[in-house]
Amino acid sequence: MAALAIQNVKKSFGDTHVLKGIDIEIKDGEFLILVGPSGCGKSTLMNAIAGLEEVTSGDIRIGERVVTGLQPKDRDIAMVFQSYALYPSMTVRDNIAFGLEIRKVPKAEREQEVQRVAELLQISHLLDRKPSQLSGGQRQRVAMGRALARRPKIYLFDEPLSNLDAKLRVEMRTEIKKLHQRLGTTIVYVTHDQIEAMTLADRIAVMKDGIVQQFGTPREIYENPVNMFVAGFMGSPAMNFLRGELVAGEQGLGVQVLNGDGEVFVFPLGPDTRGLTGRLGKEVVLGIRPEHLTQVIPHQQGLAQVCRFRARLEVVEPTGPDTLVEIQLNGQGINCRVHPAEAGRAGEPMALMVDMGKAVLFDPATEQRLL
Incomplete structure (x- = not known):
């Protein structure tokens, strides 16, 4: 795993300034959540970390390495999307192993890794099924499994639970929490759901209009909000x-x-x-x-x-x-x-x-x- 440092990152699309000087730093193994309303810039920041968006200025550091100009494949990250992005013609086994196969990992090692991840996520009984035969929660587990099989330095989760119903969201939230506690992985997680932010995060960055309004632990954010936006956004019912x-x-x-x-x-x-x-x-x-x-x-x-x-x-x-x-x-x-x-x-x-x-x-x- 690796620490993550985002240093004065700005992103503009023409005259539209989406990220306005973001400074965030987390330690190796911490769970960072980027939270805020739609249009606040959290997904753009996530894409910048992943290398899917080129930043206008500033630096992104993973571990000791500046990755700002690197392609996504060279950043040693794995991403879990809200749409699952599974290959419909492949079995669960092949979906999980696909990234390893692309990297020319030997077959025996691939199979061993698939079994490890399947047992970790409790989907061993689903390995021979196709995505169409799975529930929403099972598909999300497979998407997570594909990322976990990579063993990258940082995992990126882009609103992974937004397509699930309320009960399943709670169950999957608990599973992600347990997973992080077991593996000690470094995770960056985007959500607009403040309950997800409070329950999962080690650190929360509350964003609005391309600016981090407050960065701290869930308790600091909840008990000592710096302004009315943070105070009103975090908490249900609201302050x-x-x-x-x-x-x-x-x-x-x-x-x-x-x-x-x-x-x-x-x-x-x-x-x-x-x-x-x-x-x-x-x-x-x-x-x-x-x-x-x-x-x-x-x-x-x-x-x-x-x-x-x-x-x-x-x-x-x-x-x-x-x-x-x-x-x-x-x-x-x-x-x-x-x-x-x-x-x-x-x-x-x-x-x-x-x-x-x-x-x-x-x-x-x-x-x-x-x-």
Whole structure:
């Protein structure tokens, strides 16, 4: 395997700038996910790593070697596409062995490698079938097997699960996670699905408009988003963005909140609010994830940054392990995640609490994080 370094990579198509100076570096054996909405540049970056797109400027390094100007066949990478790209006239065995045959690997060694990969992916019983006789999940396993048989320095996965149904996506996601844990391979994986990103990655690069908005571990991205785009893109349900006035309350600076019944509360921001005093009386955006807005939990309500308040339930959505409820704060719909046994009915008031120790604050104009 090998480390990967992407250094100030830019890509333009005429006057259209698709990649605007990408800098990413991962260690040998790490799982990198490029995530973002359609058109953000993640697939173009993947193709640049693979050598399918020539970069306008910048360097791509695999291990100790700069591969920027090399052809795909000379980069020692293997790619798994979302369309599987299997040869329909070949058996599973021949599909997996095809790349080895092209490289003139001896037949005995090819057969040994096919068996190794088939056992690893649990498709030994499918080796004599054609792709048309396989399910979507089985075809994806074969596509992965063909890549694994190569033993390259880096594996590239381009939205490999997007053609699968929801249940199969979850199953295959788990299989890819197990595979990476067993093999310790270096993987670059493109997806628009933030759940895939959170569950699979060692490192995540969140992209928008050809720029890496934030690069870090799943926990860093989720708990400490640098701006409103990252905060809103990562997480399901999405983070609540509550617009309100910054005021001075009994516990220091806080955000003034008005519930649907006209009651006023101040959500305290905690002791470290340096640099915010100049914003008193101005609008800010408070970012709170639904799981930090819950029913009152007795052993937590005495904590310094836990604030209790009341609000009327607008919508109640049971999901099984928990219940999502929507309330009105400052005239906005806000999602809370509560225990099913504690959830009331739509139209009823409910005692709730917010953990302000987990909240973040954004500038409404720049959408960058303030606190």
